[in-house]
Amino acid sequence: MLIYNVDIRSIDFPSLKIIWGDDLLDETSALTLSSNLELKELRMPKLRAIHKGNVRIENSTFLCYLQSKVNWNELLEDDAENRLITSDSAFRQCNPKLLKCTECDHCWSGKAKYCQEEYRSVCGDRCSSRQCFLPANSSEYECCHEACTGGCTGRGAHQCVACRELSLDGACVHQCPPMMVHDPKKGMLIPNPKGRYVYDRYCVEECPKELLVERDACVRHCSEGSHHDMTKDSRRCEPCKGPCPKGNLTLFV
Known part of the structure; x- marks a missing residue:
């Protein structure tokens, strides 16, 4: 996904859950934000994972929520240190102290409907998949199946947000049954x-x-x-x- 030289103040992708990164820009970047001097908010409240590739942000000086209020480890499988690449020109007009999320710790914008969905950082170290969900009427998180990506809504390979590899009749699998x-x-x-x-x-x-x-x-x-x-x-x-x-x-x- 490339967002380049736009002259609007905000962009919304309200339903986007996964950026797969099958077609990488320069063979490295799944999401590139470049030369967006007027853009202040990129809002993707349903985004759960960037499956492959890096995120590159450059010369987009007002995208302040992306700097300090989005938890990139949630999206980059706990590898934001290596997969999030920002230039010196990114965020130079930002003051993190002026940004606030409503009813959540991480967000794409200040309103509650733009809270970031988190399913990795809330797990701790108890899930081998490093993904979990909160069952209804419970205060204890439970682990997602290892075949999931982007988290899950319940137990088992049939309740994944998306499949890390393949989907067979609604369940996530590592490979299809051979012919x-x-x-x-x-x-x-x-x-x-x-x-x-x-x-x-x-x-x-x-x-x-x-x-x-x-x-x-x-x-x-x-x-x-x-x-x-x-x-x-x-x-x-x-x-x-x-x-x-x-x-x-x-x-x-």
């Missing part, structure tokens, strides 16, 4: 009736029609050494016999 499994009786691989393809961050029964199929994944392009034979009624990538034909990376439509 082929070993049958020890037959001594060979056989189709897995519960197998799923990897599509984006999901385990799916079928790949979308606009995509190709390579092994256990839905892909836009065949990998090096494979091609899609458009003369066949198939979307599968096949190993090339000899040099791959030109255009082997063509997206199937």
Whole structure:
């Protein structure tokens, strides 16, 4: 996400929960704020995690809440020291003593509706996932499942805010069930009736029609050494016999 040279006073992303960082600016930054001389508030009250990449803030002198009232360790998985990068020109017009949060310790702006949602710092050291939630009618935090990212709303891998790796029928998993499994009786691989393809961050029964199929994944392009034979009624990538034909990376439509 790049916010550059805007001339408005505030920007709101009221529903944004996760910045995945799949497409990093300069291969490093998931969120870059640069040369925003009029911008005073960037409000993202639902943001829970910046999954990959750094945050870079430069020449944005009035984004004062980001300097002292946002808990970046919550968003950067307790690694703000290395993943939050600010230039000398950032925050130079800020006075932290003038900033206040309403009904919370950390916030994106002064009103209560802009309080930052915190689920890591409140856990202490008792959760291996370093994420926790507060059950209804309870004063004791409980741990989130390790497959979660961004925290959770309850116990188990099916109540994560988002999945660290993949989602299978609403539950977070580390990998999808393979399309082929070993049958020890037959001594060979056989189709897995519960197998799923990897599509984006999901385990799916079928790949979308606009995509190709390579092994256990839905892909836009065949990998090096494979091609899609458009003369066949198939979307599968096949190993090339000899040099791959030109255009082997063509997206199937």
